[in-house]
Amino acid sequence: SQQGEEDPQALSIQEGENATMNCSYKTSINNLQWYRQNSGRGLVHLILIRSNEREKHSGRLRVTLDTSKKSSSLLITASRAADTASYFCATDASNFGNEKLTFGTGTRLTIIP
Amino acid sequence: NAGVTQTPKFQVLKTGQSMTLQCAQDMNHEYMSWYRQDPGMGLRLIHYSVGAGITDQGEVPNGYNVSRSTTEDFPLRLLSAAPSQTSVYFCASKRSGGEQETQYFGPGTRLLVL
Numbered sequence: 001s002q003q004g005e006e007d008p009q010a011l012s013i014q015e016g017e018n019a020t021m022n023c024s025y026k027t028s029i030n031n032l033q034w035y036r037q038n039s040g041r042g043l044v045h046l047i048l049i050r051s052n053e054r055e056k057h058s059g060r061l062r063v064t065l066d067t068s069k070k071s072s073s074l075l076i077t078a079s080r081a082a083d084t085a086s087y088f089c090a091t092d093a094s095n096f097g098n099e100k101l102t103f104g105t106g107t108r109l110t111i112i113p
Numbered sequence: 114n115a116g117v118t119q120t121p122k123f124q125v126l127k128t129g130q131s132m133t134l135q136c137a138q139d140m141n142h143e144y145m146s147w148y149r150q151d152p153g154m155g156l157r158l159i160h161y162s163v164g165a166g167i168t169d170q171g172e173v174p175n176g177y178n179v180s181r182s183t184t185e186d187f188p189l190r191l192l193s194a195a196p197s198q199t200s201v202y203f204c205a206s207k208r209s210g211g212e213q214e215t216q217y218f219g220p221g222t223r224l225l226v227l
Contacts, residue, residue, distance in 0.1 A: 042117075042203055042218035043156070088155060100171065101216065103148075103155035 005104055006089060012110040019076040021107040023089030024069075030092045032065055033101070034074050037086045046074075046087075076109075084111045115139050117219035119204050125225045126194045134189040134222050136204030142217075143209040145187040146171070147179065149200040150221075156203065162187055163209055194226045 007022045023032070031050045035043040049056045049065045049072065056063045062075040076083055086108045090101040120135045138145065146161035148171075158171030162181040176198060178190040187206075191198060204219040 040221075042220045043205075043216075044218070045215040048215070090156075100158060100161070101156075102172070103157070105153060105155045 006087070006107040008107060009105070010108045010110070012112060013079060015079055015081055015111050015113050017079055019079050019083070019109055019111075021074050021087055021109070023072045023074070023104055025072075025089075025091045025102075025104075026070065027091075027093050029067075030094065032063075032072050033090045033092070034061075034063060034072075035088045035090060035103075037088065037106070039085070043088065079109075079111045081111050081113050083109060085109060117204055117206050117217050119202075119219040119222050121222060122220070123223045123225075125227065126191075127227050128195060130194050131190070131192050132194065134191075134202055134204075134224070136187045136189065136219060137185050138187075138204075138206040138217070139185065140206065140208075140217065141184060142206035143184065144214075145181070145204065145206045146216075147177070147187070147189045148203045148205065149173065149198075150203060151200050159189065159202075194224075196226045198224065199226045200224060 005024050013019050031048050033048045034046045037043045047058045047061055047063050049063050060077045065072045086106045088106045089104045094100040117138045143164045147159040148156040150156045157173045159177050160179040162168045165181050165184050168179050168181055181187055202222045205216045207214045207216045
């Protein structure tokens, strides 16, 4: 069964605007990760946030985690055409850490030049 | 480093045929895994391995076999292909021992079962 659900399923914004996508999950987790997938390619790890963290930054990326609501958000600031991709959240609820990632259904982001 | 490599990139099978999807990594990672990606479903874990000689089932293991005889290789076998196995398959690897370790994904194998 799917652990994570991303919202929205698709998002189109103008270049330079900020993009926000959300992820909800169902069970307790060790960490939550965000991945990017360009069309026809493999997934690339973006950022990991642990269950005891509330916010994390990496370059133009900002991730928040609310374990009480079982939700996370990914903010991409000052979007670029190269940010066009699908974005997936993945949760880790395994005993030994990061061994059984459960992926959401993804948000397809399109940046309009 | 080549990272995680997968072969073939694309394969067409007839129902009932068998095949092996190859996955190799040159990063000396202990952990390797196989996922399938279907439209609107995200990625689902098929099988994984925490080291040579050790494998375990993921969320959707039925119809697939794996083995891990070396650290580098983790092949996925379809013994009797079914149309429901039409999907894109991704292999991933990471170092074990810490939840902070990043998973590295291969480019994928696109499989069509007729």
